[in-house]
Amino acid sequence: MKLKFNLSNLSIRAKLLAGFGAVLAPLSILAAITYFTLAGVQDVLETTQPKTAYLADVRHQMWSLRFDIANYVGFDTEGRQKIKGSSAEKYEALEAALKKFTDAPGLTAEERELAKKIGEGFTNYQQVRPRWFELIDAGKMDEAVEYRAANTNKWGAYVVENTAALLDATKKNDAGRRDQQLGTVSFAHRSLTSVAVVALVMGIAAAFLVLRAIIGPVARLRDTVAKVSEGDYTARAQLQSTDELGTLGGAFDKMLEERVGALAKKEAESEALNTSIIDLMRAVAKLGKGDLTVKIPVREDITGALADAISSMADTTAKTLARVNNVSEEVRQASQLGRDIVHQTAQGMDGIRGTIQETGKRIKRLGERSQEITGIVKLIDDIAERTSVLALNANMQAAMAGEAGRGFRVVADEVQRLAERSKQATDQIGKLVSGIQAETNETTVTMERAIGEVVKGGELAEKATSQVSLIDKLGEGLLGAVRAFKLPAELLQQTAQPAAAEARKVA
Known part of the structure; x- marks a missing residue:
């Protein structure tokens, strides 16, 4: 059975709904593309921007701990107690920053491996560092120098080197993601432009069809009324549509x-x-x-x-x-x-x-x-x-x-x-x-x-x-x-x- 669509058979309400639907459909597609594109951009921003900040905090805390060792020898007793007291806070800040990095979404295998090495090296650093303080406090400067070269400098440099490597890998991986997202954004921009053009064309076409289906019968009724007013009693509207205007024209005739x-x-x-x-x-x-x-x-x-x-x-x-x-x-x-x-x-x-x-x-x-x-x-x-x-x-x-x-x-x-x-x-x-x-x-x-x-x-x-x-x-x-x-x-x-x-x- 062949169905034939005729706009004149629809009611005025249905015509208006059809016209709005023809405009809203591409606009809905446009909104969906925009939403998913912005969601992707937001996801990239959320997964790239905080990680470098976390690693920068790790590197800062590590260098601060190493500077405290260099300064410890020249401080008096009170200054040395402050350095020891601040060590725990710096340990917690470094561990917290490293944990935030490892908990971040979208980490690669390389990033996870380097983060693991940083954690292991920092743990060893925490274990050997107190012994150096004890040697300095006991006045064993020569033994402390040897201990520092063999232990604290070793694990401190290990943490710093792996942190730098992790930061480079993270920047490289994030740059790739941003490039990929820029390509997605560029594609979305082209898609949005195409959908907007289609929506504009469909809107103009729908508006033209709906207005023609409404204004045409109204103009015909107006002309018929004018002829009857001038004395032409043979004038008839003869509207063929089955909508409200067609019903009105039939009743008028x-x-x-x-x-x-x-x-x-x-x-x-x-x-x-x-x-x-x-x-x-x-x-x-x-x-x-x-x-x-x-x-x-x-x-x-x-x-x-x-x-x-x-x-x-x-x-x-x-x-x-x-x-x-x-x-x-x-x-x-x-x-x-x-x-x-x-x-x-x-x-x-x-x-x-x-x-x-x-x-x-x-x-x-x-x-x-x-x-x-x-x-x-x-x-x-x-x-x-x-x-x-x-x-x-x-x-x-x-x-x-x-x-x-x-x-x-x-x-x-x-x-x-x-x-x-x-x-x-x-x-x-x-x-x-x-x-x-x-x-x-x-x-x-x-x-x-x-x-x-x-x-x-x-x-x-x-x-x-x-x-x-x-x-x-x-x-x-x-x-x-x-x-x-x-x-x-x-x-x-x-x-x-x-x-x-x-x-x-x-x-």
């Missing part, structure tokens, strides 16, 4: 797909809602012109209930008007029958006529004011309609643009201006309503004067009671027909309120 799909669905819904609203506006315009045969298509969106209510109102209005027409015909016939009786009351009602005419004029003015109100209400409806459409457009612009909603500000400004017009229209309605109220008060006063005139014509009105009764019945029928006409309008209002609320939510 999935979020873009879901977002674009949601925007497309929202746009389709908004377009359908616009179409439904335009159809409703056209149907209402036809109804306003008196075309009661209009039929509004009923859709499944929030305008369906409103369209159904308007169509039902148009049908009911048509039927109601037909009934009103029939009732009007019956009223006309009944009026003809009561014309003669009404003629007799006409003279009595002349006084009432003037008052009624004045009332009619005022009511007419009130009606004209009402027409003005109707025009203003229509203006408010137009503004509300445009505001709704602009609100829908603003919502679509904001949804498509995300945070960079530049187009939304333009739409928002237009909505603000329309709102100001609505406020102006509302103020005009308030003023007109106040005028209507004033006119109504005046009409009430006039009607009170008309009541006095009506009393005068009451006697004549009694003769028309029977005919008026018939007219009342017909009027009740007409009132019922008008009430029936009012119900669909109320139904339309009740249905339009939730539909308008849903439209505001969509906007």
